[in-house]
Amino acid sequence: MEDMRLMERTLATNQVKVAAKGVDVFYGATHAIKDVSVDILDNMVTAFIGPSGCGKSTFLRCLNRMNDTVSVARVTGDIRLDGEDIYDPRVDPVQLRARVGMVFQKPNPFPKSIYDNVAYGPKIHGLARSKAELDEIVEKEAKDRLKEPGTGLSGGQQQRLCIARAIATSPEVLLMDEPCSALDPIATAQVEELIDELRANFSVVIVTHSMQQAARVSQRTAFFHLGNLVEYGETGQIFTNPRDPRTESYISGRIG
Amino acid sequence: MSVLVLVLALVAIGIAGYVLCRYRAVASVGGDTKKLHSLPTYHGWHGFIMGFLPGLVVLALWVVVQPLLIEQRMGRFFDPAVFEDDTQRVLLMADVRRVASGLDTAVDLGALSEQQAAQIRTEFGSVRERLAEVGVALGAEVTPEVLQAAQSYRQQAATGALWRTIVTLAVAGSAFLMALRLTDGAFRARNRVERVMQGLLLTASTIAILTTVGIVLSMLSEAIRFSTMYPIADFFFGLTWSPSFGGGSQLGLLPLLWGTLYISLVSMIVAVPIGLFTAIYLAEYASPRVRAVVKPLIEVIAGIPTVVFGLFALVTVGPLIRDWIAQPTGLGSSGSSVMTAGLVIGILNIPFISSLADDIINAVPQAMRDGSLGLGATKSETIRQVVLPAALPGIVGAVLLAASRAIGETMIVTMGAGAAAKIDLNPFEAMTTITVKIVSQLTGDTEFNSPETLVAFALGMTLFVITLGLNVFALYIVRKYREQYE
Known part of the structure; x- marks a missing residue:
């Protein structure tokens, strides 16, 4: 006690x-x-x-x-x-x-591009009013290879993408x-x-x-x-x- | 020995092989089976395979090759000019075989002695009547050539059968002895048996492929014959379909192709949304209890014969559409229409699409859904934005497979769409499809030597190419867009 x-x-x-x-x-x-x-x-x-x-x-x-x-x-x-x-x-x-x-x-990761993976949460919650704002949110979390599919990354990179995806919301x-x-x-x-x-x-x-x-x-x-x-x-x-x-x-x- | 008895003899040799090889293997290590390379059963099976299989292969080859050889040697009884002609030769050989088997029956029943059968001549009386007495009915009186040929045929067949027995048993016996000699403790019977099993599996898989190749080749040869009789450009680009067996037919593909594609389109408009929505409901929303009831019920539709669907189209859907939609709006007055057939084929395809799509949606990993739900997405957002995109390649594949089923459907269009070949945009008009016309060109007592019948093969080939193209395209889509989620 x-x-x-x-x-x-x-x-x-x-x-x-x-x-x-x-x-x-x-x-x-x-x-x-x-x-x-x-x-x-x-x-x-x-x-x-x-x-x-x-x-x-x-x-x-x-x-x-x-x-x-x-x-x-x-x-x-x-x-x-x-x-x-x-x-x-x-x-x-x-x-x-x-x-x-x-x-x-x-x-x-979703079978989408890295960009779409990160943008997923902000999109469904309406966190960005314009494409530019969405770009800004995504680029805060992920810098390059944005057009590549998220599933093509290595395991560690995929997990970091999933973390980025989670905090983008x-x-x-x-x-x-x-x-x-x-x-x-x-x-x-x-x-x-x-x-x-x-x-x-x-x-x-x-x-x-x-x-x-x-x-x-x-x-x-x-x-x-x-x-x-x-x-x-x-x-x-x-x-x-x-x-x-x-x-x-x-x-x-x-x-x- | 007849083929059946011979096969039974081979089985007997095989069983003997099993027992003896197994015994010999066990004996070779003094009963301590742990010292064997392979389990005793494998040695046994090796003995069986060696005793049975080589003999069977020889027998099968013999059964295929012997008639061909005999037929070739029948040429000396007939006028070479007649015998060279394919159709004539086939008819002659059919006669020869019928007479020969008639003589066989007569001998079996004791109406003729073996010697009489070999020596009977047309000059001594009607062979036809003598055979009729023993219940062998012949269409026409037997000509001397045919009778002689038949007698020679019987003689050669008997010689062939004797040698067949000798060779088969000799091969089986020597393979059996070899197996027995090979068998000892270190012999790798297991590996050999497994190789044979592998061969068996390979054979099974080639049968389907070879059949397809055979179908294509037979259709192709007839279709090529058609192209020599009818201008192929007129076939592919002709706008009129009016076959007449008296000559002067117009055999244009386009009206049929139009009808086929139009009906398929209507059916897909019905089947794809309903099937897909059903699949989504079953895979994502339905509770296990509902699913356990609804899924089998939907699949019952797939078990209904298409001819029953055809009746449904003819008796119920057709009149319904005519009386409630087509006539009130002034769009048509026909009970059979593109709409009727398309609707019913669509219903037929619902379980096909829903069942395939359901499996595909279920195959999307739960981790994918969790990921989306964990981000605060609703269930429907998850389905629309994550599950369906992940399942899309498979769904496209399912839809294309359903489309090729719709294109190839025959019974429902025969009863529901009518037989009028025309190009029209109005879906309440009767139209017809490639499949219906294939059937109607080949039904009845027709010979395969006029463009009016042979066109069926050209139509079949066209249909085959379309559906093959669709299937290849479906596979390509599935491969290209398959997502690697583990």
Whole structure:
């Protein structure tokens, strides 16, 4: 209890962007997420770590209601973006996803040109009133080879294109679901560099399998295990001085 | 031995090969099958293949070649001038074969002894009557030449059959012995059996190709004969279609081509949007329960014979269009029309397009949809801007395939579109298509030596080239614009 209170105090010093309280997720009969509460802070990178199947991706997908597209999934609890309940029936999930962008595990550029990939979000949300404005938005994110198909790029380039595509919509929060798991170390390093830059303007949440990656890119880390949030705190503290024995076992490689 | 008995004998040799080779292989390693290069079963199958296949190949070749050789040697019985003519020779040989098989039957039934059959002469009485007694009906009295030829034919066939048996069994036996000698523990029976399987698969795939080539060649030769009898430019650019078997026909392709393309166009206007929308609904919106009911129901349409669709066009759609649209607007008074046929073919093609497009849309990776939804796109934006463009090449392919089906459709146009060959823009007029005219030129007792019948082959060739072109174009589109999403 003492620990929890301490944790909350440290978190409270930064502005909370997304606040989740008592979130449960069911996939059919499976209870995938059990009573998870997390505050995600603005202008910080928050990493979700944990062994496979621990529910970290599932929880991530609650934050922009991507679980709505899975017919058997059911989410209960309270998730607020800037204090506004995102599961309120009046909230349009489509608009929510414009504010909470997402990058997926496997690079999934659309079979269009690089330009059209980046311009996709701004176009559907009407962010540009003219072709010139659209050009400006796109060129802020992507510089050359704009006419080439996005599918012709290498894996790392494709993933960076997907990130560019996501931030061209100017979201407030960017969710990344294991964005580097399909990439080689060099491409991973490039993406990580990009994530660090993104922190200036967005609140970033990244799910990762790699503890080194979590340690490198994040300021906050949450450790999930079997659908429970075991521990959440500053990355440095989680990796050097974990409070929960399960976290320690995972970090030192005994479970997971 | 008859061919059937011979094949059974080959099977028997094969089975013996299986048993013996398997036994020999196991025995060669003293029962320790782990030391074998291949499993005992493979040795067995190798024995079977060696005992069965070479003999079968020889037998098949023999069965094909023997009649050709015998036929060639029949020439000495006939006037060379007559025998050189293709049509005449075919007729003569048909007679010879019929008489020969009549004699066979007579011998089988005991009406003639083997010797009588070989020596019977037209001078001693009517062969036709004698054969009629045993139930073999001949169209005309047998000429001495034909009878002699038939007797020689029987004799040669008998000799051929004897040698066929000897050669086939000799080949099968020696291959069998070779398999037995090859078999030991280190023998790579598995690799050899797999090579044979590969050959089998190759043969299966060539059969379809060879058939297509055969169809094209036979049509081509007849179409070329047509071009020697009728000016080909008049065929391709003629605006009138009025065949008359008495001569003076005008065989212009254009009215038929116009009707074909017009009806296909109408059918595609019906089928493409409905089929595509159905596919989008089924693939993207329908719940699994709805999908499980609706998809099979739609595909039932594909199982209805086209002649039933033709009846539907004739009895229901045609009169309906005439009474409610064509007559009130003064556009026509015909029950059969381009509109009728096009509409019904369109309905026929709906499941074809919807089913293919549904598969194609389902093949678009979910990651593509997630990516778009994750950017805050709605479902319909995702479908329009991401899913459909990704599926487009496949959809275009499906549409072009449906178009070639519409072009080749026969029954529905026969009943729904009428038989009047004309070029008209009014879709409520009766028109006709290439397929209908192919049928009408070839039905009835006609000989394949006038331009009026041979034109059917030229029409068929034209149709073939059009649909082939469409299919090639469809494949080209699919290849060129196929998106590499993993």
